[in-house]
Amino acid sequence: MKQFMDKDFLLSTETAKELFHGYAEGTPILDYHCHIDPKEIAEDRKFDNITQVWLGGDHYKWRLMRSNGVDEKYITGDASDREKFQKWAETLERGIGNPLYHWSHLELQRYFGYHGVLNKETAEEVWNLCNAKLAEDGMSVRNIIRQSGVTLICTTDDPVDSLKWHQVLKEDDTFDVQVFPAWRPDKANGIEKPGFADYLKELGKAADMEVKTFADIKEALKKRMAFFDEMGCRASDHALEYVMYVPASEEEIEAIVAKKLAGGTVTKEEELKYKTAFMIFVGREYSRLGWVMQLHYGCKRDNNTPMFDRLGPDTGYDCINNYAPSGQMADFLNALNMTGELPKTIIYSLNPNDDEAIGTILGCFQDSSAAAKIQQGSAWWFNDHKTGMTKQMTSLANLGALGNFVGMLTDSRSFLSYTRHEYFRRILCDLLGGWVENGEYPKDMKVLSSIVKDISYNNAVRYFGFGLEVAK
Numbered sequence: 462m463k464q465f466m467d468k469d470f471l472l473s474t475e476t477a478k479e480l481f482h483g484y485a486e487g488t489p490i491l492d493y494h495c496h497i498d499p500k501e502i503a504e505d506r507k508f509d510n511i512t513q514v515w516l517g518g519d520h521y522k523w524r525l526m527r528s529n530g531v532d533e534k535y536i537t538g539d540a541s542d543r544e545k546f547q548k549w550a551e552t553l554e555r556g557i558g559n560p561l562y563h564w565s566h567l568e569l570q571r572y573f574g575y576h577g578v579l580n581k582e583t584a585e586e587v588w589n590l591c592n593a594k595l596a597e598d599g600m601s602v603r604n605i606i607r608q609s610g611v612t613l614i615c616t617t618d619d620p621v622d623s624l625k626w627h628q629v630l631k632e633d634d635t636f637d638v639q640v641f642p643a644w645r646p647d648k649a650n651g652i653e654k655p656g657f658a659d660y661l662k663e664l665g666k667a668a669d670m671e672v673k674t675f676a677d678i679k680e681a682l683k684k685r686m687a688f689f690d691e692m693g694c695r696a697s698d699h700a701l702e703y704v705m706y707v708p709a710s711e712e713e714i715e716a717i718v719a720k721k722l723a724g725g726t727v728t729k730e731e732e733l734k735y736k737t738a739f740m741i742f743v744g745r746e747y748s749r750l751g752w753v754m755q756l757h758y759g760c761k762r763d764n765n766t767p768m769f770d771r772l773g774p775d776t777g778y779d780c781i782n783n784y785a786p787s788g789q790m791a792d793f794l795n796a797l798n799m800t801g802e803l804p805k806t807i808i809y810s811l812n813p814n815d816d817e818a819i820g821t822i823l824g825c826f827q828d829s830s831a832a833a834k835i836q837q838g839s840a841w842w843f844n845d846h847k848t849g850m851t852k853q854m855t856s857l858a859n860l861g862a863l864g865n866f867v868g869m870l871t872d873s874r875s876f877l878s879y880t881r882h883e884y885f886r887r888i889l890c891d892l893l894g895g896w897v898e899n900g901e902y903p904k905d906m907k908v909l910s911s912i913v914k915d916i917s918y919n920n921a922v923r924y925f926g927f928g929l930e931v932a933k
Contacts, residue, residue, distance in 0.1 A: 477894025511591035512542035520777035550584035560846035609879035759811035809838035820860030833865035
């Protein structure tokens with residue numbers, strides 16, 4: 462029997478061990494999509510206790526705690542941090558097979574030197590150990606990032622954001638990890654939302670102009686894109702119900718915007734027409750700027766209305782949406798491709814059943830402008846576990862060129878989540894090692910080591926064009 466989460470955790474063959482320990486383990490991290498707060502990096506925050514860094518804002522953990530019957534008081538309520546940590550420890554021991562079990566223990570090992578098991582009996586020991594460690598200067602936010610081997614971080618930022626904290630970091634030569642904004646214009650795309658008109662006022666203020674028409678929206682966004690580009694932005698990100706393609710004339714779109722701003726309610730068809738026009742516009746701008754377009758879709762959000770009213774969004778009440786017409790995605794990409802304005806694009810679906818459909822769409826739009834210009838994103842959100850990652854990479858290998866995959870990202874609000882890259886790399890090396898030892902690929906370590914380092918880091922360096930050095 463193997464030891465619990467030892468140095469060869471998830472590595473089932475000798476080739477897998479050789480690939481991970483020889484090539485993946487020491488490769489740097491480019492975290493090209495996350496939700497951490499740049500202010501906390503700029504101010505080099507230190508955490509008072511492990512609950513703050515572990516449970517604050519982590520709706521993955523909140524969901525598991527609710528599944529264990531924990532009262533909301535100990536999740537998002539007014540219980541003490543020590544009480545919340547105890548409830549998390551009691552929950553974790555019930556989480557056999559859940560990636561949170563592995564992530565949590567990887568974080569305890571890597572950042573706190575704890576190689577035991579967290580449960581209700583050890584909670585006090587772990588609480589004291591972690592809090593003593595967090596009090597050290599080496600556990601400030603910047604030092605956590607440094608010791609994790611991170612070279613660059615892309616945060617997630619609204620077009621109206623002043624990017625104040627990015628500017629502070631840009632001017633600070635004491636921190637050598639680059640922190641860039643990523644463009645997230647969901648509020649400008651959400652014409653069906655009650656706050657759309659108010660948001661356009663914010664957009665106008667940020668762009669120093671009035672925004673009353675679709676033409677104005679586009680002009681204001683172009684101004685803000687220029688500012689983001691100056692601040693180092695090289696990627697956009699969109700949270701979509703699904704990728705739609707319902708084309709309409711410019712006159713129709715202007716009429717839909719006018720109706721909304723006059724206090725009217727847009728129909729579903731009008732919503733889709735606006736969103737199609739919006740996405741075509743921004744896609745063309747991304748192509749012009751050389752940005753990567755990231756499309757996250759397949760999520761049905763805020764399903765528990767009483768809890769949404771109480772806690773708001775991103776609190777653990779989202780689920781997979783089974784409706785995602787792949788034909789419309791192909792039509793959308795083709796509309797940009799027809800005018801030579803299809804940017805580099807990464808496609809993520811929350812539904813693992815979409816893997817094969819995405820894999821076939823990728824092959825329709827690849828060209829010589831970049832290796833794997835159109836990418837399938839890593840297994841996302843409810844899928845970033847061993848089964849989901851293995852399925853996504855196997856599907857991508859079956860239908861495309863896995864060796865050109867841009868690899869993992871944290872998609873996290875926690876500064877301890879960089880161990881997710883290690884978790885991913887172990888699964889990657891085990892997958893490749895299994896194929897080699899099964900005679901499905903030759904044991905050519907020169908090629909294999911290149912593939913491992915490229916998927917772990919180098920492909921993202923080349924794809925996004927941030928000017929970083931590749932790992933040798």
